[in-house]
């Protein structure tokens with residue numbers, strides 16, 4: 017097992033990474049203050065892992081709240097089901113909420129923990145690759161609004177993140193690829209050598225080699241923990257973690273939540289950010305193409321939805337959380353491993369990026 021630490025003074029917490037951790041009561045106990053525990057999970061994850069976690073937590077007074085599954089349920093209405101469960105079972109302020117599932121469950125359970133009786137403890141137990149490498153670390157919690165992704169929420173840090181790599185064995189292939197989009201993101205924004213490692217080991221990762229997955233998760237979490245430790249509330253550096261997300265959130269919102277997986281939309285959005293960085297002369301065409309090849313190697317979509325027009329993108333991007341004083345800021349690359357957050361780009365380069373022929377870009381890769 018590896019242990020990392022998110023350094024946030026009195027809100028610091030450990031990230032445990034290893035196989036079989038769901039069964040290790042000794043990892044959970046130091047982070048559970050009282051007798052009561054509420055496990056928030058969904059109808060897909062519950063049959064796979066709930067019983068195992070209940071066994072680990074034997075001795076506690078546990079309520080399980082099983083939510084419907086999917087991004088389309090990351091809403092006020094579903095949040096209310098969590099509060100219903102907590103109040104019906106009379107959970108008090110010393111209760112500990114445990115999020116057992118992917119990023120949708122983690123974001124919603126964390127937000128519920130932030131709000132319930134003005135804040136109770138919570139623990140993240142992420143079970144998708146995406147949630148293990150990204151959403152469970154850093155305390156961003158919340159829900160979607162029909163007009164924008166993750167528009168309602170709170171910064172609220174967990175007491176611990178317990179990552180059981182074995183849970184990835186049951187993950188659908190498409191979800192594994194979606195998680196790899198966020199893994200590749202770390203290489204692109206701040207760790208160029210990691211891209212080389214991923215190129216070498218992509219086949220092993222996709223065939224669920226546990227040691228390789230543990231290494232990819234640890235390396236990703238180390239990058240995320242560092243960034244969050246420097247800039248918890250995203251006043252600067254943390255925004256670089258959103259490479260591809262401004263374009264990607266537009267895809268998710270426009271297509272309808274859940275139609276494109278978050279990681280898939282981030283992948284196509286990353287290609288748009290690469291293309292724009294290339295048009296600005298900040299990365300070379302060879303660097304752009306190398307990055308697109310890696311996303312393809314991970315089994316990810318790299319062409320934005322053909323039905324989306326430049327105006328569709330602009331409309332959704334106007335409500336991005338990185339818009340400040342009406343100015344759109346984008347995460348772009350000034351070299352592989354060197355992300356910047358900037359509003360300093362000519363409008364015509366953005367327009368050209370939105371109009372670019374991404375299918376032709378992919379076709380020339382194989383030439």
Ligand code: NAD
Nearest residue numbers: 060118119120121143144146147150151156183186187278
């Ligand atoms: P998800 O939570 O929808 O999980 C994907 C699917 O896998 C779901 O059907 C889920 O039930 C299923 N599943 C989960 N674990 C499984 C397992 N071990 N075996 C089989 N099936 C399993 O999606 P996700 O990709 O984990 O997370 C995406 C969400 O995370 C989005 O809402 C996104 O906005 C959010 N997110 C948040 C942050 C953050 O910093 N808070 C960062 C990135 C993404």
Ligand code: GLY
Nearest residue numbers: 154156254257258
């Ligand atoms: N996933 C982006 C962040 O946590 O800031």
